[in-house]
Amino acid sequence: MSSLITIDWDYFMDYMNTWNGSYIENETNIYKHWYKKYFDEKNRGIDITKHMNVGGEVDEFWAKLKKNVNFKPNTKILLTESHLNAYKIAVEQGVDSVFSFDSHSDLGYEGLDSFKFEVNCADWLGKLIYEGKINEANIIYGPYTNEYPEEFKEINKSYDINYLTLDQVKCDNPCEIVHICRSGCWSAPWLDKRFMAFVYESGFEFENIDIKERNWDPNGISLAEQIDYMLYG
Template identity: 45%
Template sequence: MKKCLLSIDWDYFIYTQKNNWGLYSENKRSLIDLWYKRYIQAKAHGEDIQNEFNVSSELDIFWNKIKRYFKFEKNMKVYVSDSHALSYIIAKENDCQIVYLFDSHSDLGYGGLASLNYEVNCSNWLGKLLKDKYIKEAYIFYSPHTAEKPEYFKHINRIYNVKYCDFSDLSNLDALIIVSAVHICRSGAWTPPWLDDKFIQFINALGFPYKMVDCPERKWDIVHISLADQINYLTS
């Protein structure tokens, strides 16, 4: 039986009118400082950035839907991190040959096949798993709010076994999908810190013990931002 990794990005549930915030390195600046900068800049224009981000109603029913089609092994390992790049290590170390990904992004690599020659990062980990032959199949379930399209990755799609699916496709399965490991990532450069409480609630709703890996707490306090703090955020 092939081992399966179920990998879920928190941004699958987050949507905003500003569909593309761009590409960022995953560091303290992008995880928290940049969010304060965005907040301050928006406030200067009379806007509250906190009102621009919403959580999908699917959040409350997601795990129930998952359990209709996926069966969790008794000793299944669950990991929580900020970066989705950890899925590369999880799949490799747990000998997973299949990945089911729920995400707003494919993480196959951006920039064609050449992007798979770079070191593993949050934007190419799935493509690297395929290229390095650690997995044989990848099933991508895009968020309903994604701005991506499968044809953006046509060169990778031609070479590797990548399928783009939705929940309705799972109804045709003859048996439940056995899951050996689950990874839930926050992708803090793209998901706002004021929703982190909901992120933790989502993790706990799975009902399994989990290992937290490099997912620092983000304190969001817009009431006590000093002038010096504002200057630092704006110039960072």
Template identity: 25%
Template sequence: MRLLVVDFDYFFPVPQDPKDPLAPLYAWAHFETPYYLGEVWEERALAFLLRGLPLPHAQGGEGFWERFAFAEGTVLYYADSNALAFHPEVREGVEEVVLFDAHHDAGYRPLGGEPACDDWMVFYARQGARLRAFYPSWRDPSLEPEPVVPVERVKDPEGPVEGIFQRVFLCRSGAWVPPWADEAFFAFLEAAPLPKVALEAVTRRPLDLEGLRRRVREEALGLTLLERIRGLK
């Protein structure tokens, strides 16, 4: 059984060079908690908007599913967290995992007793599965720590992917991918030519972008008034 796993953060480029002037805007802590899945994105959006910068968006998902061949009866399971890639319905009988992700998810810290979003690949290794990870073109694999289990890691060469897949898992990774990219995620999910099963609730996250833009305009007006007052002194 071959399992294809796709993390949507694969399609959300972030600066790789710490000297990039935009890099500080992406210096995000990542925890799969309600705050980091939702509320924190308001201040992250404001960091761009207050500087007059466009919000970053997901890109490159068009035509992705056409690269793969699927066996008859293949089901796509989806969730927000990549930890559910090791869900009992997903992992049963899996002998090979092919991952498309900005991270190898094969261990970055001491392992817990249950799979987490950053170490679920280790649990597949323990059940004897072969592991392959394809990084997006924008991602530098050398920036990642070495996996704690053997994983074949390469940059995605793009084009058709060899072999046939019997199962698929897709995650949104809402702690890495912002709410303003949710529409792109659901469009990507819908484009997959497979029956779909949700392993947890994955809904569009509320984010009042117009309200944030009003705040930005108010901040700009306040700064203008302050500058005028200072100029009178």
């Protein structure tokens, strides 16, 4: 079986176990809501940039993954903003299975009724297996997820879905594309430099498809901008 390896950057976010945000993936939520959250917490005497970070697991990720995945010499990374792009990549590459590293299952959150909706960032993996485009879905939850496999028991019983740890991942025939998404609605902008460092640490060539730079500068914005951010949402 050929497989797509896809990695959501929020897999490493150490605040995901208390994160209950659900957002439409648009430029406003990728950028603007972070300022609102920052100033809301600052007014309570909390600097969230000191408390919301990536976990130490990020430092050993590639070494552990490469032990059990037979990456090809010409492997290339595609960088996208949304995990939704994994759906298109999996179809284009003609893979039989997906290994998804994420803080979210992306199977859909309405049981089997999830598949009545169009493909989106919350159901792309479920839609792949429901539509028969892949035969197997492997979910590797991030260490800080607040989800549990039991939440998807209806889907789990109907399809070949496995829940693995990083050490349990075995893949002899990965496709030549590795997909990494930033998921900026959930991944803080002050961690973007660490995100790019993570990409470089892979040792693979990469292509940025649609990720836009976020200029995180809460001390450099005007009062009018700050008020606008505070009123957002």
